[in-house]
Amino acid sequence: MFSTQINRRQFLTAGRNQAVSPLRPPWSINEADFQDACTRCGDCLSACPENILIREGVNGYPIVDFKRGECTFCTDCVKACPSTALAESDARPWLLKAVVGKSCLAKQQVICTTCAEQCELRAIRFTPLAGAIAQPEINLDVCTGCGACDAPCPAQAIEMLRSEVRDVQ
């Protein structure tokens, strides 16, 4: 089922948690432990073939910048990390999902399907609407949070937010 709305299983956490918890590389351990484990060596930045990892401000910890590209989940950063800060496992690399914001051109009644054209997993669909511009709908169950749809959006309307799949019945 496609939805751009937060349904009862999918609770997106943006707000305070997003603000205080930087976007670390995929398979990062929890933030408190990450800051203890990461030596800020920069090896993950050098290893990333997509060049999406940069140093965060003055503290120098690695963060992801989706304006530079997408994560292919190649795990090169994890393999390069000499510490326990990045720990590849069977778990998902992160809890990120793409969310379409208010500045979306389609929401301004301007035809645009750029984001869907970037999504290899076809997580973004535009369903034709009678007498109106088709609107993007993101299947949050399919979206991996790769970020490929972020930078190409001409309205910078895509946000990458953390999600937690919860039953909030």
Ligand code: SF4
């Ligand atoms: S998984 Fe690969 S593409 Fe993604 S941040 Fe790590 S090195 Fe870069």
Ligand code: SF4
């Ligand atoms: S490779 Fe590991 S220890 Fe080095 S900066 Fe990246 S996360 Fe930190």
Ligand code: SF4
């Ligand atoms: S983040 Fe990746 S998987 Fe999710 S909608 Fe965008 S391109 Fe598709």
